Amino acid sequence: MVRLSTARSRLLAEIVTALILFGTGSAQRVYTSQSNRVASYEPEFLEPLKNVTVTEGREATFTCVVDHLGGYRVAWIKADTKAILAIHNRVITHNNRMNVIHSDHKTWELKIKDVKRNDSGEYMCQINTDPMKMQVGYLNVVIPPDIEEKDTTGDVMVPEGSTVKLFCKAKGFPEPRIEWRRENGKAIVLRPPNQPKNEVVLWEGPELLMDKVARDDMGAYLCIASNDIPPAVSKRMVVQVHFHPLIRIRDQLVGAPVGTNVTLECEVEASPKSINYWSKMQNNTGPQIVNSRKYINEELIINEYTLNMKLTIKTLEPEDFTAYKCTAKNSLGEVQGTITLYEIQLLRPSTTAQDPIVDTIGEEIDHITDNNIDIPRSHDRHRGGDHAPRQGIQSVTVPTPPSRPRNTHQVPYSPSENALDPDGTTSVYPSTLLLFITAISALMAKLWTST
Template identity: 30%
Template sequence: MTREAILIPFLFAFGYSASNASPILFDSTPENISGIAGTTAILPCTADLTDADSKREITWMSPREVLIAIGDRRIIDDTRMSIERPRVPDWNLHIRELQFYDRGTYTCSLNTKPMSMKKIHLEVYVEPQIYEKTRNTHQILKEGATANLTCNATGYPEPTITWYRKSISEKEAISQQGAFLMIHNITRYCSGAYECEAFNGIGPAVSKVFSVNVHFQPEVQVLNKKQKQDLGKETILQCEISASPQAIVNWRKGEDVFTANSFHRITSEIYEKDIYTTILLLRIQNLTWNDFGEYVCEASNILGRDLERMQLFPINGIQVSPKAAKDDKSDSKTIIFDFSSSSTSHQKSAPSPGEQILVKSPNSKPYGIVHDSSNSSSEADAMFHIFECLFLIVLVLICQMISSSC
């Protein structure tokens, strides 16, 4: 085989024209080019037309069969595209500010016989993005409702969306993936910040934060429902209130509502324990007999109200219960004698005509009387108190007889 027989097929592969003895070197090897949206893609095409017929021209066609350029002249209206020739044989197509719709197969051709062509496939990758106008990024729900969080993300390849539960110092991945996160039968412990993160391997991950706030009616808890203290001493009543939104809280005794600085001896103090829990204290100084009895800690918000009751007792004293007071139909004043060892006097007030006498010893257990079970006495002490009671009863009767005769 002659040298010419070997060379002629080779020249046709590189764009050899039968009408022109000089070969045209045209690289027709297919290529795959990739770029990221927003950047510039360079699609190479090489053809040395230095010694070629002046009628030979390079043309570029888009994937949609739209003529882009003839030679180095741009035909298409898209100003992002141009023909760049860093070297004489180069007829490169530059596409600036790549868009996703620019992807496809482009054709660089030379009008030889047969036609010389080079196919270049352009793949455009898009970094993940989350719609800025995502709705319901701040949700307020009642306990038991269902939270629906939606994270709409785009990108190519399609991004993977991962959900996280955020705290102050870290975030914890939630097993569920996808654009939607649903929390059924939500509780107050589900409140907080949630983050969706979209990632597709192109550029950094992007994320969006959602806030969920769960509302519930107040829950009042009194840790010590029975409390004791001595007369003249100071005591502190305490209750905890959990609520969302924040509740209106107060202590009261009967019709008296204790607010800050409402009484010079009795003050209300409030402290925040956590995001939902408040501690309400009632400080009572220099306890008097009127301070003993039932106290109520109550709280209310737009979803409801709750309350808890507690009793404040004297340590060594004897107190008539509210029920015993209601059973007394007369308007007379009840006189209470206290015979405990810590008492400094035997009588709270001096008797007067028309007053009802009520004498009780620490060991007696009549209806309506509250005793201090911590103070027990021996049988000898009991007998002594009995004789002492009899003596006082006789003394009172004599006083009444003298008063009636006068």
């Protein structure tokens, strides 16, 4: 007697059990023990079996709604393999992830826990009528994207002017799409041979090829994988472009007076990052400058490869006016820049010849007013031969002008715009002219009285 294998024995047992439970053809009608009568209606489906889409690892549920089932039975079958999964309330398959639930007299559910990709396919809800009635629903198991690290590029370091190739591979179902972006939002610069330069914000495909990379191409690039099944995933790749240091100086000559503060600046570009320092040049030698009360060193980072060196010198002294060097050094080389600091001479104030003139006029007015000289009206001269003022006519007395404040320090005289005539010649200040006219009027009145 030939011994059957375990798998074949199990399959045979499933078939025998299914035949016993499900029946065929003319043996479908079942009588109830209580009413002892035959069901009077054929079973029917009340709603279609819906397709189900679920992410791998979650639970999938098919719902089959049957009315007037009577003594007939409901079975669940995997259509592509013809495997009987369950009959009525009993699970036939040995897959412990599957379960059948009969929630009420009409609703039957097939639940599949922790679904796998190979669970995808058609599932049938079948009634053992003659002919058989059935519905088919499709299970679509989807897989979110996942980047395969072993087939994906990591960080890259290349010299300026070389070619960079970045690869990104992802798995999932449906097959993921691959997109490339720069982390800082700038455009990706493509320089294909014998073609014009092309700048794009988004590049699609598993490979990103960049020819003749420049320092502006340096930075982080993102490989983004998506297939409309959340979440999308990304990987960050840093491209380092190495080059010799470069120094830019905006002002090579800087002037400042003694006693003030001054700041010198150098802009440095370098990759890899450079060591930067300042030197004070004296007799063709220059010791390195360190932070102190006299000197302040600062570095302001602008981008991945650019920074601004600043040296602030406080309270300038004569010995500070010399040349200063900014130095940048990395593994590819060294570069220096020179800034010359010179002294600005401040102009010293000087006196002018205006003060003695004004003083003379002021003294003359003071002398006239101190003697209480009356200044007659201009029309008194024509009223009779009496040279003295007539009775009843009030004489005009020149008021004492306000004393002119003396300067506490000498200020150089420079005529203002108001002191120029339209033809460009210098005119007398109005206040000086008024004083001069007043003095002349007083002298004329004195002479008139004496005659």
